Amino acid sequence: MTDILFLAEILVAVLLVIGAVFTLVGSYGLVKLDQPMKRLHAPTKASTLGVGSLLLASIVHAFAFGEGSLHELLVMAFLFVTAPISGNFIAKVHLHLQRGGKELPPPPSEERWATYSEH
Structure with a gap:
């Protein structure tokens, strides 16, 4: 029994x-990239x-070490459904503005208004 719990701990840690790595990369990309698309x-x-x-780590930990709950599974399903759809809607608005001949609003005059640069 302890071997299974040890394997569950390793799986949760991994x-x-x-x-954490994927979230860090996504956050860094949000700050560093300069164009909306x-x-x-x-x-x-x-x-x-x-x-x-x-x-998923929370789900594995809950089922291995305590009473399992499906709340995390519902949150994950909602996240995987809504994030790509909202990204698709934002991209469609951007493309419709470009194809319609309308300009995107200019960024503020400050050069580093939304991106991180080291100058």
Whole structure:
């Protein structure tokens, strides 16, 4: 029995590290990328996988060490359904504005208004 619990602890630790790395990459991409279409992919792809991995670690821990709950599974399903759809809607608005000949609103005059640069 302790071998199974040890394997569950290792699986939870691996899922937490994977989730943290994906979330960090998504957050860094959101801050560092400069164009809206580039910036769109960081939170919708990498952060979704990161949060999904963290929730999966929570599910494994709950079922291995205590009473299992399906709340995390419902949150994960909602996340995987809504994040790509909202990203798709944002991309469609951007494309419709470009194809319609309308300009996107200009960024504020400050050069570093939404991205991190080291100058």
